[in-house]
Amino acid sequence: MAKRLVPAFNRILVEKIVPPTKTNTGILLPEKNNKLNSGKIVAIGPGIRDKDGKHIPLSLKEGDVVLLPEYGGTEVKLEEKSYHLYRDDDILGTLHE
Incomplete structure (x- = not known):
């Protein structure tokens, strides 16, 4: 049975986005210092009062x-995957293409 974490209050469960280190053909990509610390929201809490x-x-x-x-954030491991819990007001912004 798969575990599912539902955050409490105003907390958000995020899976961090890790940029690729090599291409599909195996070419190693140089690490860039200006990479964004971003993630995708996988679950949110109900909010606060x-x-x-x-x-x-x-x-x-x-x-x-x-x-x-x-x-910041609290690291959580569920079934070999790593996630991070943040409060709603800790998130700096949303990213759009």
């Missing part, structure tokens, strides 16, 4: 590609 009890949903959705902070 304000002091009056009003529900505040998250501004992001599953499938969004986001820009992540250089440090």
Whole structure:
């Protein structure tokens, strides 16, 4: 049975995007210092409540590609895959093509 993590409150589960190190034909690519620290959202929490009890949903959705902070997040391993948990307000922005 596959495990599925549903984040609590305003947390977001992200799978980091690792740029390829070589091409399909086996040519090694040089590492670039200006690569973006990005990831794809795989699960989101339900949101939080304000002091009056009003529900505040998250501004992001599953499938969004986001820009992540250089440090932070909690690493989580599920079935040999590595993910990171962030709070909604830790995400720096979304990336669009």
